[in-house]
Amino acid sequence: MIKKLQLLISLCLLFVLPVKAQQDAQFSQYMFNGLYINPAYAGYKQNLNINTFYRTQWTGFQGAPRTMTLSLDAPMYDNMMGLGFQVASDKIGSTDELSAYGIYSYRLQLDDEESRLAFGLGVGFYRFAFNGSNSVVDDPSDDLFSGNNSSTIRPELKFGLFFNSARFYAGLSANNLLSPYIKYEPDASTLAPKKSTQVYLTAGAAVPLSDNVVMKPSFLLKQDIKGYSTLDINTFFLLYDKVWVGGAFRNSFKFINKLPNQPVYNTNAAILMTELFLGEKFRLGYAYDMSLSAVKDLNASSHELSLSYSLDVQELFPPRSPSAGNVRGVTERADKAEREAKQKEKPKEPVKEQPKVPAPEKPKPEPKKEEPKPVDNSLREKAENEAKAKAAAEEKKKREDEAKQAEALKAAEVQKAKDEAKAKAQADAEAKKKLEAEAKEAQRLKEMEAVKASDEAKAKIKADAEAQKKRDAEAKEAERMKEMDAIKASEDAKAKLKAEADEAKQRELEAKKAADQKAADAEREKEEAKTRARNEAEEAKKREKEAQDKAKEEERAIADQKKREAEEKREAERKAADAEKERKLAEKREREQEKEKERLEKEKEEQMKANETPFEREERRKAEKEEEKRIKKLKRMKGAMASPRYF
Structure with missing residues (x-):
């Protein structure tokens, strides 16, 4: 059982040559490895970034996948451009894949x-190598594996778009863009699979929950154009800008039905992850995948x-520093501005009492100490006179x-x-004008x-007159209301x-109407009965007829x-016959392919x-003689020669 599983792991991507395609490795910490899935990510963080990832899948099995990546990117021209480099290595059993891109x-x-x-573009190459000596097979003498070491190199291209704002990001990218257009002839001697285009769609957001907690939901949809999706x-x-903790769920499904008969491999997994910041420049991450597929019972984490x-x-x-002369000029201007500001802040004093600002003294170069040498007195006196003259000139x-x-300073x-x-005269003039x-x-x-x-006196007289007029009107209105109450x-x-x-009169009419209604109700009940x-x-006749119709309908349904x-039954027999015919045609095509392959091999041998x-x-x-002996020995041991189609 273990040998069969090891064989499946190492060769499951190889023997589906023209139909199924090789998929790129997928990292659980993809959100911290953006350059691997999207070239437009280069320069996004506006820093020089170096990232390395190492992943071991299905730990404990010989030949299980091991993937390593190294990426480097940095911004340029005020963060308007980005350059990057990315290399990845993926080893599965006897196969070794290597890809490198300039981005x-x-x-x-x-x-x-x-x-x-x-917008991002990655240009590079893809190398596939196969080492048959590392294969674990039932028949070690099979020529397909024994000593079969081969490698293939092809150019490759990737493209991507990446949008980001302060709280949201989204990306769309496609890898392996050249592989579908490269002419490819399957060859069992190289076992090189044909890579298919991979499309990635990712998005995420940052949601602050408090001052110290930020939630980051995200998703990654990976679509193999000729395969399944994850x-x-x-x-x-x-937490506290120090550590990331979280989890993920991975699911496989068929999003684009390119090949109806292709199975969907169950790669479901639950993932736990953490990222720890080590100071300002380093970050260490770890992810643990718990498989939910068929290998979960084998503890394949x-x-x-x-x-x-x-x-x-x-x-x-760092930016280039200005020249020494420019620095000196800037410093002198700054010192002058500082002195003027200090003078304005001081209280007004007579000019003669203003302290003098000493001029900056230039540092005198110290004379180099030399070892005493035997010289004549005339030269020594001449040197001393020149030094004194120089000192006097400097003092002057x-x-x-x-x-x-x-x-x-005095003029200032x-x-x-x-x-x-x-200013005082101007202030006095302004004060006089203000007064x-x-x-x-x-x-x-x-x-x-x-x-x-x-105006207020006139308004008061007018208000008193209007108030008196209002009181007279109210008295007249009260008299009128009294008369109206009597009439009412x-x-x-x-x-009343x-x-x-x-x-x-109404009660009499209602009594008569009730008697008439009672007589009418009695007559109506009689008619209703x-x-x-x-x-x-x-209704009885109708039910009898429906029962007869139902019996007839059941008879017709049984006949139908x-x-x-x-x-x-006839359709199933026809489909079975068609399937048998298709199977025979497939076997015939397979035999013809085998014959054509043998013919090509013979032509190659003859050439x-x-x-x-x-x-x-x-x-x-x-x-050839040794091979004939080996084949005869195999026939004696197993009864028939092993075919390279079975592994």
Whole structure:
């Protein structure tokens, strides 16, 4: 059982050559390995990023898949472009796959926030190698495996789109774009599978739950154009900006029905993951896959490790510093501005009491100490005189610089005094003008108050007159209402007498109407009894007729059922005959392919024989004799020669 499972793991992707295609490895921590599935991810983090991943699947089985990737990417030109490099190795049993890509991305800024749309392109190659000596088979002498070592290299291309904002991201990419267009002839000697195009759709969001917890739901849909699909649904939580913890569920299904007879392999799994930040630059991740497929009873778990390193591009390529002269000029301007600000903050004092700011002294170069050498006195005196003259010149220049600086400060202080006097005169003029305006405003307000008092007196007289007029009108209205109440009381008495008379008349009419209704009800009940009897008789006849119709319908249904069963039987027999015919045709085609293969092999052998040297011919004959002996021995041991079609 174990040998069969090992054989299945190592060869399940190889012997479906033109029909089924090789799938790329899938990582559980795909959300931290964006460059592997989408080339547009290059430069997304705006840092230099180095990521390495190692995954072992179905731990404990010989020849189980082992996958490793290494990727590097960095931004360029103010994060508008990205460059990257990605290499991946996938080993399954006797097979070894290697792919490498150079990646370029271009990023568009969609708004003033963090929304970006990136386009990515990856160009590289794909290498497939097969080592037959590592195969575990029932027949070690089979030529297909014994000593069959081969490799194939093909160019490859990938393309992707990636959108991101402050809280959301989505990506669409396609790998292995060239494989479907490369002419491919299956060859059992190389066992190289044909890779199919893989399409990835992924999206996720960051949802803050509190100041220290952020939830990150995401999904990855992987579609094999000529195979089945896998869907990863994930939920992560970032705790205190230090650690990611979460889980995922992976499911396989058939999304595009390209090959109706192709089975869907159950790769369902539950996944637990964590990512730990080690300082500002390193991140360590681990994922554990628990298989929910047929191999779960064999404890076939998977482990995945990841290590990431991130470095600020500014630290790697710091901006060029300005020249020394520019730095000195900027520093002197800053010092001058600082001195002027301090002088403005000081209280006003006479010019003569302003402290002088000492001029910056240039550091004197220290004379180099030299070992005493025997020289004559004239040269020594000449050197001393030159040194004294140089020192005197430097002292004179220093005094001149101090004098110039003192004059500049004095001129600045005089100009400052003039500016302050001018500002004071201007302030006095503005204060005088303000006082005159305030006096005019006070006079205007006084006149307005007098006018307001006169208007209020007139309004009061008018209001008193209107109040008296209102009181007179209210008295007249009260007298009128009193007269109307008396008239209303008289009319209410008359209406009451009339209502009592009408009520007596109404009671008499209702009594008569009740008697008439009672007689009518008795007559109606009599008619209803007759109608019910008639309806019951008709219903009995109807039920009898329905029973007869139902019996006839059941007889017809039984006859139709027998007819359908006969037709289904004939259809099943026809399908069985067609299936048998198709099977025979398939066997015939298979035999023809075998014959064609044998013919090609014979032609190849004959061509090799025609081109071989006498020494090669002698060696070939010896090998043929040895092969005949080996085949005879196998026939004696097993009764028939093993066919390379069975493994």
